[in-house]
Amino acid sequence: MSHSVTRHTVGGPAEPGGPGLPTPGGALRGRKPATARRRRPSPTARRQRRAAFLFLAPACVMVAIYVVWPILSTIRLSFFNWDGMSDPSFVGLANYVELFHAQTFYTALKNNVIWLLLFLLAPPMGLAVALYLNQAVAGIRIVKSLFFAPFVLSGVVVGLIFSWFYDPTFGLLAMILGHGVPVLGDPRYATFGIVFAALWPQTAYCMILYLTGLTSLNAEQIEAARMEGARGWSMLWHVILPQLRPTTFMAIVVTIIGALRSFDLISVMTSGGPFESSTVLAYYMYDQAIKYYRIGYSAAVAVVLFAIMLVYIVYHLRRMLRAEQ
16 A cells, blocks of 8 residues: 655645755745845945045046047047148058158167166166165255256256267366267267266156155064164165065156157257167157158157057056066
8 A cells, every 4th residue: 555645844735945945936945136135335335436436537537638539549640641731641551661661760769779778777776876865864955955956957958968068079078088079979879878868867756756665664674674684785675675666666667658758858969860860769750740741650650659668568567466466
C-alpha cells in the first residue's frame, strides 16, 4: 500500500519555494529588490554636489573655451591651406606630408631633443640649490633673493643679457677666455649657447618648487633616520627624495614643457639662425605663420609639437601613478 506524504509547515501548507529557495517569479524570499535597498542622497548631499558643480563650472567653461576649443580648431586647421585672409581650402594630409619631407623640420626636431636632454639638468641643479638654501643661517634670505632673481626676469631680458655675454668683441666670455668666440654665430654652438642661457631661469624655478617641497617634509621620519645612522647621501636618497616625489614630478613636467615650447630666447638671440641651425618646432611654427602666411602648415607643426608634449606628459603621469600604487 502506498501512502502519499504531503509536507506541511507550522503555519499551514508548504509554499512552492522554501526559505532562501527561488520562487516562480525568480526572486529570493526574504530579500528586497536592489532598487529598494538603494538610498536616495540626502538633501545635504544634493546641496553639496550642486555647490561643487557651481564652483567647478566657471573653470570648466574657461578650460573648454581657452584650451580644448583652440586645440580642436588647430587640428582642424592643419588640414587646410590658408593664408589668414582668403578662404581656406581643404588639402587633407598635404601639410603633414610636406612637413615630414622638410629638412628644417628635422633640424628643429633635433634641436628640441637637445633642449630636452640638457633642460633635464634643471631639476637636479634646482634641488642642489634648494638644499643649500634650506638652512637657518644669517643672511640666507639675501642669498635666496639672489638665486630667485632670474625667475622674475623676462625671457627677453635674459636673452639680451646672454647676447652681450657671448659677444665676441666686448662680451664677458671674450674677456674671460682672452679671445672672442662667436657662440651665437656658429651653427655648432648656437643651440648650446641658448640652452645654457635658458637653464639660468629654469633652475631658479625648480629651486622654488623644491624649497616649497622641503617645507612639507615629515620631521619624524628624518629624525628616525638620523637615529638609525642615516647621513648625507643615504638620508637624501632614502628619506628626503621619496617625500619629494610629487615635487620632482612637477619639476620634470614643467621642465619638459618649457624645453619643447622654447621660443622667446631663440627669437631674441638668433632668430633661428645661423642658417636655421638653432630653430625649434615652436619657432618654426611662428616663422611659417607670421613671415610666410602659411597658417595651415603652421597648425600642422603645432599639432606635431602638441603630440610630442602629450606623449611625454602621459608617460610621466603613468610612471608616477604606478610608483604611488
